[in-house]
Amino acid sequence: MKPTDALRPTGAATSLSGPTAVGGPGLSARLVVERDAFQLDVSLTAAPGDVVALLGPNGAGKTTALRALAGLIPLSEGHLRLDGTSLEHVPPESRPVGVVFQDYLLFPHLSALDNVAFGPRCRGAGKTAARAQAAAWLERMGLADHADTKPRHLSGGQAQRVAVARALATRPRLLLLDEPLAALDARTRLEVRAQLRRHLAEFEAVAVLVTHDPLDAMVLADRLVVVEHGHVVQEGAPSDIARRPRTDYIAQLVGLNLYRGRADGHVVRLDAGPSITTTEDLSGPVFVAFPPSAVTLFGDRPTGASARNLWRCEVAGLESHGDQVRADLTGRFPLAADLTTVAAAELDLHPGAAVWATVKATQTHAYPA
Structure with missing residues (x-):
């Protein structure tokens, strides 16, 4: 099997209940979620192969946006289309979406192999076929020797790779990663970040990464969407945002002093x-x-x-x-x-x-x- 063959969709989208086909390939979403005094209103678009990072401080609404994409939180308004299919009313388990949670949430009683096989089994694959797919993914992740290992005996980096393999084994058209490196120590994080970058580069569908770490966002993503107080304040290529921050939060992330004022030639009178x-x-x-x-x-x-x-x-x-x-x-x-x-x-x-x-x-x- 070629690396990209395992990432191509099979019939995942056809299992959706009552899908509505609109638009083209990739992700098109306006996520409006109202919860108590907080309102999220974030628009996202991405083509197949894009890696988009949602970056922002704690409480900005990043995780709310990710949970809305996964179908774990209903939209108050807006729309969510993936490869031309409307997903607003599709239950989470029927969406062609893979999720890597911050704490990985591996099943403690299952081996690494059966953790990865769980997704294909839920999508209707037989036990033998699901375990064969899982074995192939563990080999790609460099974990073939740990197929029978339970999560408690895996290192942080190994557990993270099992979680990524489990998400990819369902051949999702949207991959969601919620702070995927946050639980790792600094040394492991460096190694796993490089590995995750390689796997995302091979991923042919849309990936959305939620993080508060600017280095993770800059290294892993093609485009950054910066969210503050539930709204997008800036988006663009990592190099553009690093060079031209537009809020104090972004300036602090990229290590710049930032001021706003009015220019008259070479002199800027600050606000x-x-x-x-x-x-x-x-x-x-x-x-x-x-x-x-x-x-x-x-x-x-x-x-x-x-x-x-x-x-x-x-x-x-x-x-x-x-x-x-x-x-x-x-x-x-x-x-x-x-x-x-x-x-x-x-x-x-x-x-x-x-x-x-x-x-x-x-x-x-x-x-x-």
Whole structure:
């Protein structure tokens, strides 16, 4: 069997109860869910082969969106179409959807082989055929030697791969992954992330990944959809979002200082605070971003310096980042600055210390808001 043969749909969609054919291949959804004081209103589209990451802070609505896609939460409004079939009224067990849950939810009393075979059995495959499919998937995942192993004897990375194999064994047209790497330690996460990237690259249907980890999203997804307070605030290719964040949350994720203001040529008057000089020549509402590493700190106001971007700040806090120190600065122009531990010691940085911060215009990036 070729790797892609096992991913091609067979008759999964024909088992839906009362399907309505509309539209083309891939995913087209507007997910509106109202629960108490919270409302989710998120639109998603994806072509077969796309990996879309829903990224956002806790409570943003990511998991609610995933559960709505799986049919575990009913839509209040909107639509959900997969490969031209309307799924709003199709029960979860009849949808051509595979799910990898955050805690994997493997059946503890079943072996790895029977965990993977469970999906095909539920879709009508006989025991022998289901176990044969499961064995093929475990071999693809590098787990052929663990076919008889119970979940409690699997490592975190092995359990994650069994969960992915179980989801893929049903040949889904939509694969949902809910924080699939969250339960792993840092070292295992690095290895499993690379393996998951390879499996997703081979997947010919739509995959939707829910995560709060920007690295998982950037590495695994073709497109990011950033959700805050139940709504999409930005979407696009990972590189575009990393370069042009549009909210404070996204800027913090990608490690940038972000400000909003109005540009008049090379000068941007910020909505709150002073002006900042950039190399871009723009007009109207803009964002200005620069990395903490672009900031230079001085204990006293630098003399003879021609820097136009010069501000007096106060140290609010310090945090170690490997061999660097991240300084959280407040004042008329709050910002984050990265410097070496040696430089921090020479400046005698401590909470409450006054410093001067400069940023070269060439190290800023301005773009329309």
